Amino acid sequence: MSAAPEILRDTDLAERSLEERITHIWRTPSGIIGWLSSVDHKVIGLRYIVTAFTFMGLAGVAALIMRLQLAQPNMHVVNADRYDQLFTTHGSTMMFLFAVPVMEAFAVYFVPLMIGTRNVAFPRLNAFGYWVYLFGCIMLWASLFSNSGPDVGWFAYVPLSRGYGVGHRPDVWAQMITYTELAALAVAVEIVATVFKMRCPGMTLDRIPIFVWGGLVLAFMVLFAMPAVMVSSTMLILDRLVNTHFFDVSLGGDALLWQHLFWFFGHPEVYIIFLPGTAMISTMLPAFTRRPVFGYMAVVLSLAATAFFSFGLWVHHMFVTGLPRLGESFFTASSMAIAVPTGAQIFCWIATIWDGRPRFATPFLFICGFIFTFVIGGLTGVMVASVPLDTQVHDTYFVVAHFHYVLIGGAVFPLIGAVYYWFPKFTGRMLSETLGRWNFWFAFIGFQIAFFPMHILGLEGMPRRVYTYTPEMPWGGLNLISTIGAFIFATSFVLLLINVAKSLRSGVLAGDNPWNAETLEWATTSPPLPQNFTRIPVVSSRAPLWSGDDTFPVIAGMRADKREVLLTTLTEAEPDIRESSPGPSIWPLIAALTTGFTLLWSIYTPWAIVYGALPVAVSLIGWFWPKGTKEDES
Amino acid sequence: MRRWAALGVAVAVVSLAGCSGFQSVLNPEGDNAISIARLFWFFLTVCASIWIVVMAILAMSLVRARRNTAPETRDQRRMGFVIGGCVAASVIILVVFTLASFFTNKSIAAAPEDPLTVKVEAHQWWWQVTYLDKRIDHRFETANEIHVPVGRPILLQFESPDVIHSFWMPNLAGKQDVIPGRFTELTFTVEKPGIYRGQCAEFCGIEHAHMGMYVVAQEPFEFDKWRGRQIGDSVPPTNAMLRHGYMVFVSNACASCHTIRGTDAGGVVGPDLTHFGSRLSIAAGTVPNTMANLQGWIANPHGIKPYTQMPSVALAGDDLTAVSQYLESLK
Amino acid sequence: MKTRTVLDVSPLPESSFGSRTLTWWGTLAFMSLEGMGFALAIGAYIYLRVFSTHWPLNSPPPDLWPGTIVTILLVISAIPNHFMATWARAYDMRKVRAGLTLMSLLGIAPLIVRAFEFWGMRLRWDTDAYGSIVWFLLGLHTTHLLTDVGDTVVLNVLMFTRHSANPRRFSDVSDNAFYWDFVVLSWLPIYFVLYWLPRL
């Protein structure tokens, strides 16, 4: 159908001109409109990462204010009303706008590079996802600054959030969920299709890098967990907006329905955050121990097993709601069971170190800090998994300690390590090692000082979510220590910021593969060209860059006159189709704006959905209607 | 790493052993809390040991690895077995944990015979306490304070008209959520006389931080004395000052929200004040029940508990002292 | 890094159908997450039923007719839908255009009856929890119906423009048919829950 003659293939061009040509085809157009229309997974991935860290910073600052308020009894740094908004926004931001998106962001950036393709499966959906996510971030924080930030906790229990919240605060929370879920689901769909169909020739299932497995597991968990919170937050909005009675006990509704739906999502959520973190560890470790990670199969299976189990644990967040004791004991068992695959991973990593020759670079320090810290958090997790113990420590600072140990120890430490590890790939320059070490020790020591005392506070009877406490309570001392620790910990992030700022200008030039790592993202330039790979690579082992031979196997025959990607078969990754990949477009942004404003408006009137439907429909048609480019026409 | 491990554990042990208090998991005085505490120390010991072992191995591998010259690939199979062993060990430990908590759970959930039954209704942000009795005229109501006889099983039945709260007396028992539209209860037996403090544990709105309460455990005869007094109506004002205070109370908004049995004050919005003078605290454990605090509270409740549901009622200076004296006289 | 060519992919096709294409997998992913949504909503329905003493709370069970008609219409529509998919794979422009037009109509028909379904529930969403959950389930499925019909209509128009001369379009058509099957299938359990559970 497409006119055969004027087809141009990479084989028709000399190496140099080919690279220029492909780069030209894949580049993000210049100018502000061009910048807004970018569909390059690297550009979008980086935007995600920077945005996520910015809001992490803001949420962290919120936490510091909370810490000041709690440093001593009856402090007046902020009042109760502010405090409630702060801890809700802190928790919601950290979970929904930082931890999950940043993990997705690394997947969006690195999955295509690691599997040797040129973009994600649905580049425009990817762009759309980012804009919607950004919309959600801005809305949440704008409402916090305008004193209408949500104040009902990051899991917004009904009836409090249903009928007792102030003004539109709970609606803001619920709508923020909608935005981030949209974005997360978009990413999940892309990752699944990308990993299944776009792996370079030769990358059979058992050669997929563990980080990519992590991305795939994340995607599947999002697909099956996020709908739960979508359903529940929609019900909440309906209850508040058009007075349905899902959670209204007086008219046949039920208060625990919310908790079941929320935690059916909420528990997998925490592994959505944690598993990619472990995948980062497994990916970085080989570069610093100079041997492949021990037990590839075991690690991959643990990822899958943890993801699978995590859908059968949600009730352990509801142990004191008076559910049947026997039923609860089942969830104790399942919660304990999940420790097994996690433990297996820890053991495999230690074995890797045992058998390798570690290089104590900053990322490796964070890996060690991760093991040290996470295991504590995991073990306190096993403690709270016991129903009787949980009836004591539930909703106390013991739990606050648990989840900061696992979230920061298990996800943020690997993440910071990953920033040091991949910064050269992002920018072409190394981060400073000296600053890096300071960064690590401030983070590591500061963290322990900030969060270890919380275990004891919890046991001494301090409930969470209290904006202050009376002097008769023996909590002042430990809270003060914790606050000091929090500031030391925060300093480590300032150091990171400084390090990034300095290295961007004057960092050591990195070259393609500064760590001498094994995976494909290091086979291309740093930073990668828009097309990632001028010629799609072919792999024949799990560690293509350690194969030892000096030339790199690639394929030929891709078209050089339009954006084209290679689709391969699901299991064996044999070349199957050359499909064209959509180019830059402003429509995803327009669609994001129309949906964004419609949802925002719907906080105030249900009719917004009706009025908004038209612009949304128009922007979607505009998005998918062919524009007569080469990509569209064939 | 090893240095850190040692330090961490030291800190843990010292600080845990060191703490005690009237709102603490770690010096239990109720049967329920005692068995949980036992379970806690068991879990803590095992988990701490696991952590130390894991850290020790990590430390060893780091030290050892420093010396590694060529990446060894000889003993892969052996390492495989070691790891298999560790996983197996983990499974065993986890099974033990599960069984341990299962049986503890059964023991504390066991239904008591002939318990003292008390209805506890959680409000934003105070606790309404009703002592049930077969004889209607033996039922009585108080607030933010439960008196119990030591040695006798207590059965608390919870209700909430507004949002979810959670009843928690760390020294006596694990917590229990109080959920609108759901019937929940909690049983425990206090072993030792004393005053124990507890606090609402589920975030229930803006004054969640100030929703404390006390359990006063007494020898049975003392408890019966107290109970006898509580069943009776309020003591009538004995002198002019108190009579004036009484008049202030009933002629102002107070009476529309508070009940004082044996008077015309029959409001049901706020705590029953019939024997207010005998209570430990004002406004759900927010401040001790003293004359000064009471005057401060009545003059301006929000100065003591910023978002309390109780409004400030404008009273002339001498009216204020009078009504406070009157309320304190209600022993 | 120096490269060496080991493989020539120029003979490969530039488009295909079904599980060989990206869009198919994208569609499948969306189906599974939406299917999960349906499952959870049905779960909520059953949960509310279990925790209420009598069901449907204080209302009569819904009127069977509209729902049953919708069901029949949807099931019937699956047949031409199937043919359209095979025509698309055969790149048969004439039949595909006809098929799309037919499917657009067969999509609009149940939407009209759907209006009466809401009516036939015999109560409003704000009557009680039962009303809320039935309107929720119906609404959820209606949105899917609506979006897919919209998609079919747009595709239908597209196939009458110059853009139709493109193998990619035929692949789109078969994916569209694939999604319609999902809309039909996902309705069956909802139909059972809404109309027969209250009668059991």
Ligand code: HEA
């Ligand atoms: C990264 C996120 C993350 C991770 C990985 C985990 C991991 C675990 N969590 Fe945690 N959890 C949270 C984030 C996370 N959690 C959050 C955010 C909350 C609070 C939500 C809120 O209320 O706001 C929470 C709350 C929470 C609760 C509810 C507490 C309460 O509210 O009362 C429970 C109860 O069972 C629990 C259990 C567990 C368990 C058993 C694990 C296990 O997966 C841990 C397994 C790991 C190990 C055990 C260590 C390594 C293993 C070995 C070294 C092998 C040997 C070990 C043994 C033999 C024991 N978590």
Ligand code: HEA
């Ligand atoms: C990944 C998740 C995550 C992370 C990283 C953190 C990080 C921190 N958290 Fe948070 N926390 C949660 C998730 C997280 N938390 C959740 C889910 C809750 C429950 C909320 C609820 O109950 O609803 C919670 C609740 C919570 C509480 C309990 C509140 C209460 O119950 O009353 C406290 C109290 O101390 C606390 C403290 C902290 C501190 C001191 C940090 C520190 O790590 C913060 C470190 C400091 C920074 C990161 C800022 C420094 C950075 C910069 C200066 C960079 C420059 C600034 C810009 C770029 C703008 N957190």
Ligand code: CUA
């Ligand atoms: Cu009541 Cu918290």
Ligand SMILES: [Cu+2]
């Ligand atoms: Cu959990």
